[in-house]
Amino acid sequence: MEVPFARPYLRGDEGAAVAEVIASGWVSQGPRVRDFEAAFAGRVGALDAVATTNCTSALQLALHVSGVGPGDEVIVPSLSFIATANAVWQNGATPVFADVDPRTYNLDPAAAERAITGRTKAIMPVHQLGLPADMDPFLELADRHGVRIVEDAACAIGARYKGRPIGSLGPPACFSLHPRKVITTGEGGMIAVNDHAVAERLRRLRQHAMDVSDLARHGARDVVIERYPERGWNLRMTDMQGALGLCQLEVLDEVLAERARQAARYSAAIGALPHLEPPYEPQYAQRTWQSYAIRLLPGAPVGRTELMRRLMADGIATRRGVMAIHEEQAYADTVADLPHTEAATRESLMLPLFPGLSDEQQDYVIDRLATHATALAA
Numbered sequence: 313m314e315v316p317f318a319r320p321y322l323r324g325d326e327g328a329a330v331a332e333v334i335a336s337g338w339v340s341q342g343p344r345v346r347d348f349e350a351a352f353a354g355r356v357g358a359l360d361a362v363a364t365t366n367c368t369s370a371l372q373l374a375l376h377v378s379g380v381g382p383g384d385e386v387i388v389p390s391l392s393f394i395a396t397a398n399a400v401w402q403n404g405a406t407p408v409f410a411d412v413d414p415r416t417y418n419l420d421p422a423a424a425e426r427a428i429t430g431r432t433k434a435i436m437p438v439h440q441l442g443l444p445a446d447m448d449p450f451l452e453l454a455d456r457h458g459v460r461i462v463e464d465a466a467c468a469i470g471a472r473y474k475g476r477p478i479g480s481l482g483p484p485a486c487f488s489l490h491p492r493k494v495i496t497t498g499e500g501g502m503i504a505v506n507d508h509a510v511a512e513r514l515r516r517l518r519q520h521a522m523d524v525s526d527l528a529r530h531g532a533r534d535v536v537i538e539r540y541p542e543r544g545w546n547l548r549m550t551d552m553q554g555a556l557g558l559c560q561l562e563v564l565d566e567v568l569a570e571r572a573r574q575a576a577r578y579s580a581a582i583g584a585l586p587h588l589e590p591p592y593e594p595q596y597a598q599r600t601w602q603s604y605a606i607r608l609l610p611g612a613p614v615g616r617t618e619l620m621r622r623l624m625a626d627g628i629a630t631r632r633g634v635m636a637i638h639e640e641q642a643y644a645d646t647v648a649d650l651p652h653t654e655a656a657t658r659e660s661l662m663l664p665l666f667p668g669l670s671d672e673q674q675d676y677v678i679d680r681l682a683t684h685a686t687a688l689a690a
């Protein structure tokens with residue numbers, strides 16, 4: 313049996329919505345992006361939301377409006393996709409890596425506090441794989457040390473922290489709409505914002521800081537001469553993507569429920585297997601299960617990569633767990649003492665989980681894992 317690793321969930325009506333945009337003649341950023349932003353903000357309980365080209369550019373903009381620039385430091389987990397650190401670097405600032413909590417794999421607030429220096433401008437917790445970071449200690453830290461918070465919520469649309477949706481907690485929260493995420497626009501990003509002035513500035517910055525949008529100019533009754541009060545970027549989403557995003561928001565609850573159902577099936581089975589540990593589930597969070605990562609416990613007779621190889625021979629696609637950015641050559645110049653991060657990246661792997669994965673396929677994955685784990689135990 314072949315079991316793919318991931319697939320986006322597309323219902324089939326998206327083509328008509330995109331075709332309608334094309335027929336309208338307005339294909340760049342316009343009314344559909346505006347509607348998608350409003351619907352997204354409503355869904356995540358934010359005052360406003362600003363669309364961009366991807367989550368990396370969303371993080372870059374959110375850091376910029378938080379005052380991060382050359383010479384500043386931003387504290388981030390190394391246990392994250394490299395985009396987390398690259399967004400800091402793209403602002404001319406330095407990512408400073410702090411260790412994660414060994415159970416949640418999210419940035420540890422105590423480790424982040426120890427990494428604060430006189431140059432720290434912001435802390436960027438990541439809601440890794442859709443599991444919210446423990447945000448209250450970070451918000452308290454930010455107040456106490458006068459630093460800003462930006463949330464890397466790439467995988468966290470629909471997640472909740474103590475009952476409150478990620479996006480509504482106060483700081484700017486940046487989401488990804490890449491096809492590996494819970495919902496997709498092909499490529500795309502969104503910044504949930506809880507301050508109207510910041511949202512307006514973000515809207516300008518994503519189009520070279522021009523002080524009037526194409527949509528506003530189109531509707532104007534008089535000639536508009538635009539101005540550029542500061543420097544900006546071109547990070548616009550297209551209206552085709554906006555239309556797709558509106559369709560995807562309609563299926564979000566269905567997708568989240570199916571992901572949670574599959575995760576529960578995995579956890580029930582994997583909890584009983586030797587050498588393997590299902591993901592830890594903290595009480596404070598409702599996660600998206602954007603990915604399902606298991607841990608190969610220390611002492612297992614084969615390593616994580618060998619287990620992945622055996623599953624691949626069975627026709628099952630897996631991925632390594634979250635990377636450790638400081639172990640990559642791109643960040644080889646960073647000094648970091650991150651034992652929990654290094655253990656987490658070495659010991660974890662991700663299993664297939666997506667709407668469309670059949671129970672039969674999932675049972676096969678569980679069966680093969682059980683066979684390999686038992687062989688490991690023998």
Ligand SMILES: Cc1ncc(COP(=O)(O)O)c(C=O)c1O
Nearest residue numbers: 366367368393395466488489490
């Ligand atoms: C934690 C995290 N941050 C940022 C990103 C970047 O997202 P995008 O591909 O939309 O730029 C990703 C994507 O995988 C991610 O997992």
